[in-house]
C-alpha cells in the first residue's frame with residue numbers, strides 16, 4: 001500500500017494494475033523536487049532525455065519519439081460506452097467488455113523489467129470546486145516529467161481526493177513496444193477509466209489532457225451540470241483596470257495559443273489595454289453562485305506546437321519555453337545545445353540534429369526541402385513562465401465569462417465576426433463550425449471539415465446529446481449566459497492571400513465583442529447574425545486596411561450561405577433522432593432568412 005494515500009479505492013485499483021502489468025519496481029510520485037531531479041538524471045543517463053544548454057535554456061530537456069509515433073491517432077481512439085448510441089456517429093466505438101478483453105492480454109506482464117510510476121494529479125487548482133483528480137500509472141519517465149508540467153502533480157492531489165472518494169479518473173498507460181498496429185487510446189466514460197498502449201507521444205499518453213480533461217470530462221460535465229470544452233481562456237484588461245474574460249474554440253491549427261497570448265497593437269497598449277492568458281487549450285465551465293458562467297483552465301502548462309512560434313507570431317509562448325521546458329521532436333543545434341524549429345528564425349543551425357536524430361547541415365538540409373523539426377513537434381512549458389499569465393490563473397473559483405467565441409478557417413463564407421441572436425442560435429453557430437483545408441496542408445484547397453465546437457475528436461459521448469447539454473446549460477444560465485460570437489481571421493483575396501492581418505490585430509475584433517457584451521455599440525442584423533458596422537472596427541494604425549476593407553471582410557454572400565445550409569443539412573443527417581429539434585429549427589430559420 002502507498003504511503004501517499006489511504007484511499008482504499010486508489011490502492012485497490014493500483015494493486016490490480018500492478019498485478020496486471022507486473023512491473024519490477026513501483027514508484028509513487030510525490031511530486032517533490034528531489035524525486036523529479038532524480039528522475040531527470042536517470043532519463044538523461046539512459047539517453048531517454050537530452051540535457052540542453054544550462055545557461056541559455058536552464059532546466060530544459062529534449063526528447064525524441066519514434067517516427068511512427070508523432071501525433072494523436074484519431075483512428076485508434078475509442079469511446080467505449082456500454083451502448084453504441086451513447087458514443088454517437090463521430091466516435092469510434094467498441095463494447096467495453098470486448099475492449100477490456102482485447103487489451104488485458106496486451107497489458108499482462110507488459111512492465112516486466114520496467115518501473116511503474118504512479119502519478120496522482122489534479123486537473124484544476126488544488127482545492128478548486130471545479131477541479132478533479134486523476135491517477136495515471138505509466139512505464140514512462142517522459143510521461144512523469146511532462147505531467148509534472150501539465151498538471152498539479154503529486155501528493156497534494158491525493159489530499160484533495162480525500163480518504164474515501166471514488167471520484168478519480170483511472171489512467172493506465174504503457175508504451176509497450178510502441179507498435180503502431182497495436183496502438184489504442186481508449187476511454188471508458190462510464191468507468192472513469194482510460195487505457196492507452198503502444199504510444200509514447202504527448203497527446204496519446206499525457207492522459208490528463210485530451211483523454212481526461214476533454215473526453216471523460218465532457219461526459220462528467222453532462223451528468224454533473226458543467227461543461228468541458230476545447231477552448232482558450234483570456235482576460236482583456238481595459239484602461240480603467242476592469243478585466244473581461246472570454247473563451248474561444250477553434251479547431252487544431254487555427255491559432256488558439258496565439259490568440260490566448262496576444263499582444264495588442266500599439267494604439268491599444270498605449271491606452272492601457274492588456275491581455276492576460278488563463279488557458280490556451282481547455283476550459284472547464286460551471287455556473288457560479290451569482291448565476292454567471294465561470295471558467296478554469298484544468299491544465300498547468302502549455303503543450304504547444306513549436307514550428308511557427310517566434311518572437312513576432314507569439315512572443316509570450318516563446319518566452320514561456322526559455323526554462324524548465326521539455327522539447328519533443330524539434331531540432332537540436334549541437335554547437336550550443338539549444339533548439340530550433342521551422343520559422344523560429346531564418347538561421348537553421350549548421351551543426352544540427354534533425355528530429356529523427358540524424359546529424360545534418362541545417363541550411364543545406366532545409367534548402368533541399370526537408371524539415372529539421374517535425375511539423376507537430378512540441379514544447380511542454382510551465383504556465384508560470386508565461387509573461388502574460390493571468391493573476392487569476394490559480395483562482396479556485398475561475399473567472400467569469402462574458403463571451404464565447406467560435407471560429408474556423410474559411411476563405412470566403414464566414415465574415416470576420418458576427419454575433420449570434422441568442423444562446424440557442426449560438427449553439428447552432430458552434431455546431432456548424434468548420435475549417436477548410438489549406439493548400440499547404442493537403443494540396444486540395446477548400447475541403448470543408450466540420451468540427452462542431454472544435455470537439456469532433458474530443459467529445460466523449462454522442463454529439464447530439466452534447467448539443468442538448470449546451471441548450472440545457474443555456475436555460476440554466478438564462479440572461480446571465482455569455483454572448484456567443486463567431487470569428488474568421490482567414491478570409492482571402494483573389495490571389496488567395498489573407499486579408500486580415502491577424503495575430504495582435506485580432507484585438508480590434510475582441511474590442512467590438514467586449515463592447516457588444518457591455519451593450520455600448522450597435523450592430524447590424526444580417527441573415528446569419530449581428531455584425532459590426534464597418535466603422536465600429538478600429539482600423540487606426542493598420543497598414544492597407546480601411547473601413548472599406550472591413551466592410552468587405554464582413555460581407556455575407558447569400559449564395560455561398562445557401563450552399564453552406566445544404567452542407568449543414570447533410571452533416572446534421574448523421575445525428576438522426578439525437579439531433580435536438582432546436583438545431584433543425586435554427587437551420588430552417590437560417591434558410592428562411594436567406595430566401
Ligand code: OXD
Pocket residue numbers: 072203251252281
Ligand atoms: C492539441 C490539439 O494538441 O488540439 O491541442 O491537437
Ligand code: MN
Pocket residue numbers: 230252281
Ligand atoms: Mn487542442
